[in-house]
Amino acid sequence: MSTANRPARPSAIAGYEDWPRFVRNQPRYLALTAGAQELSDALGVPAPASRRDVTVHWEETHDGVTTSQLSWQLGFGPRTTGWLVRPAGGSGPLPGVLALHCHGGNKFGGADRLVELPQTHPSAAEARAGHYDGRALATEVARAGFAVLAHDTFAWGSRHFDLSEPPWRTAAALEARKSQWREDGVVPTDSELYNAAAGYHEDTVAKTAGLLGTSLAGMVAHDDLAALEILASLPDVDPGRLGCIGFSGGGGRALTLAALSPRIRNYVVTCMMTTFDSLLPAYLDAHSWLLQTPGLWKLGDWPELTARSGADGFLVQYALADQLFPEAGMREAHRILATLHPDSYAGRFWPGGHVFTAAMQNEAITYLARTLGAGSPAAQAHSTVPTP
Template sequence: MNPGTPDITGTQDTAGIPDSLGTLDSPGAGPERRPSTIGGYEDWPSYVGTRRRHIAETSAGQELADALGVPAAPADPAAVRDSVVLESEETHDGVTTSRVSWQLGFGPRTGAWFVRPAGRTGPLPGVLALHCHAGIKSGGADRLVDPRAADLQQRLYGGRPFAIWLAAQGFAVLAHDTFSWGSRRFDLGTPPWRTAAVVEGRKALWREAGVVPSAAELYDAAAAAHEDTVAKASGLLGTSFAGMVAHDDLAALKVLAGLPGVDAGRLGSIGFSGGGGRSVMLAALSPLIRSFVVTCMMTTYRSLVPAYLDAHSWLLQTPGLSRLGDFPELAARSTADRFLVQYALADELFPEDGMRDADAILGASGTGRYTGSFWPGGHAFTTDMQDEAAAFLQQHLSPAPLASARQNGQS
């Protein structure tokens, strides 16, 4: 691994996450003592300021890109692909997992895992597996791959390393850390004042309870408060938190389309919770997505007010986005052939009437592209839901449409 390359092996790098999380300077101190509010991303403003907005291929996609303020990912896919570095590779239980990284031109390198059936050279349908929010930013896509994230996998993913399991079903799967998670996290070693104040309060509660937090728990507490600061910075720069996440996801989609053994004419996306919201946005922004799945991330905006606003992050609640229509109507903006939305009837983050209304809106769209399914239980991507999702993607990404395959340079 090259010096300065982030650890993407699944063991979280604790550099920049000291137990103290820095010291809280007096607000009366001179400006020279004020810590950076965007640690590790000081080159972000110049990157956004010199790039045009993402150019979509449909007017519906362009309206969404403009509302989110999505900066253009590198126009030439080779610009990102040429920076892809293979960190390591191993094969277990019939699946080959490659740890890779790439540079987007600002902030730290993106860490990712490319997973596919061992011995299969393709062309295979490609799926971008989008990790959830979960309030855990010390890690990212590792929760979809690494057995050391077993606690989170047990709580949210039915005990499965989902991307590994999905690859075993016959897909080439790319799972990457997106903007502000894992390898793409902010450096909060010396947190900004507001973040530091929140963390000091959280540490006091831990001390009272006799809890000694880990470095990752300290970071996640800081990152939860810091997301508000990142959203402020995004708005000031003419973008949004969700727009920056979409930027990273669009770049990862281009990487997936160019990886060996991937059929660029058969690409899909899948995500649970915050990853489901990312799947909605990505499909509406890129025609490369032919089929997608959204799990436990669909409701109407009005159902969130007044009781459910605090249940969600800036990924869902971009200012002004509702002017384009309700959240389910954003999913219908995609050009995908088919998409599946899975709802959990006892989901703690969404009222049932909001999910039912969203299902009705999507069902009434008249396109015939939408499938909805309702499941018992709370906010989790159960193994039964995963089985349905994989079968749906297999049905709608195989076999390759001949015209689409030729269009994307496949033979």
């Protein structure tokens, strides 16, 4: 076949063709401490642009909370959608929390799984039922007296890659998946098709990021840092009382954000704590590129990265039957954290698998309310979490 007759090769980064230019031209994120800077450099975090025009698309009050849909442009790729949730009729300034959605193998959606919305997409409802005990985490945190921002991060939801014409390697893997669906008599939904393609495509995204001198985790951190600055700038938010919370991949994002930004005073990591060594040889394949940035281990073990944060305190919640982490690794991580942070770390082991249960959410919300000063004094004092 002549070159002229060959089919055009699809873009491997459709929707993000301006990403390479952005990374080449944007300076690296500058942290305030040497330890945080080492992490920024290892992940290859670009500096978020200093100016972001935030648009409010709609606002609705229901069942005690006011929810606003926002969007902003980060200078490359699709526009970001986020939701601000706060107590209805509350007067500021309120403590602020960044709610960080999980990976979950669901990139069709993002932060919508964390927010009660007038219309919930089935993929968000499925993620909520499977990972959050059926609850909208960001909305529940807001009910405790916080201004909560939940946003789609790089490669999820509104920040997705366009895979309508997937690159050839992704397309070949997707065809095999479609064949299996046909054999099983399954008609996949649009979200199932996209998530299957995105799962294969994550390797391409990670390769592209590596070529550009960044990483998937570094680009996600870029988006999270930008969202944190937006939260801190809101008129009803106290920028001196900010925290973050995340389950699974969102827990990894919370740890990373707290290490990179001095704005985070207290944070919660749920079902995302172990030692790197415990992932070998059997558990490494259970995790995405969010956890497995090449060279990250050179900076220390995963729990040791918390020492790069200047936060006042943090809570880690472990699930004893977590399918993604061996118990021995979680126990060793707990030991390391208790040694590193005897006065600021709280660790709790829960029964059950890789799920952010309602009881765990209540504990996490109570911890944040007490440490960041949200809600009534009685609510802050009533806590089952050890005081850091």
